Amino acid sequence: xxxxxxxxxxxxxxxxxxxxxxxxxxxxxxxxxxxxxxxxxxxxxxxxxxxxxxxxxxxxxxxxxxxxxxxxxxxxxxxxxxxxxxxxxxxxxxxxxxxxxxxxxxxxxxxxxxxxxxxxxxxxxxxxxxxxxxxxxxxxxxxxxxxxxxxxxxxxxxxxxxxxxxxxxxxxxxxxxxxxxxxxxxxxxxxxxxxxxxxxxxxxxxxxxxxxxxxxxxxxx
Numbered sequence: 552x553x554x555x556x557x558x559x560x561x562x563x564x565x566x567x568x569x570x571x572x573x574x575x576x577x578x579x580x581x582x583x584x585x586x587x588x589x590x591x592x593x594x595x596x597x598x599x600x601x602x603x604x605x606x607x608x609x610x611x612x613x614x615x616x617x618x619x620x621x622x623x624x625x626x627x628x629x630x631x632x633x634x635x636x637x638x639x640x641x642x643x644x645x646x647x648x649x650x651x652x653x654x655x656x657x658x659x660x661x662x663x664x665x666x667x668x669x670x671x672x673x674x675x676x677x678x679x680x681x682x683x684x685x686x687x688x689x690x691x692x693x694x695x696x697x698x699x700x701x702x703x704x705x706x707x708x709x710x711x712x713x714x715x716x717x718x719x720x721x722x723x724x725x726x727x728x729x730x731x732x733x734x735x736x737x738x739x740x741x742x743x744x745x746x747x748x749x750x751x752x753x754x755x756x757x758x759x760x761x762x763x764x765x766x767x768x769x770x771x772x
């Protein structure tokens with residue numbers, strides 16, 4: 552198989568050469584700084600590059616070919632590596648799954664601090680069949696016991712998680728009035744009638760409506 556060639560822009564080449572010169576200078580003049588700062592940074596960068604290679608591999612498999620690659624690249628963090636590995640294995644085993652649903656599920660897991668429930672070997676428990684693998688299927692296999700699974704679901708369904716998710720969708724906000732203002736701005740810029748993505752708009756609208764209902768009930772209480 553021919554190796555794919557990567558063309559580096561002039562700007563990237565300049566940045567690359569500058570970084571190499573800086574590392575060489577630090578290594579030669581201040582080895583203690585190299586051990587403390589540069590070496591750990593280089594190791595993290597190497598891990599991120601390997602993860603991005605996995606993401607590019609996944610983006611060429613199954614239904615992932617139709618998925619927005621830039622959204623996948625947002626997951627190029629050490630925290631998301633088990634999830635990327637799992638999705639690659641789902642493709643290799645020919646198990647039916649929805650890329651859009653799984654990525655949304657995984658982002659919510661990260662947002663509520665439950666990302667650690669996934670493991671590298673979870674995919675081994677899935678059996679080929681006609682049903683579609685969902686986030687809850689993965690979550691159940693990760694947590695192993697029904698008691699732990701239910702505890703995680705309670706956390707995912709909490710009002711606090713919904714509030715965090717809405718603020719994430721609308722760009723991170725302060726007071727409740729800021730949320731309402733951001734929602735109005737979002738509608739003006741992203742409504743389907745104005746060329747916005749209908750699926751994205753619906754996701755935010757459902758989350759906003761639920762958030763409003765919860766806050767309305769809490770105010771009455």
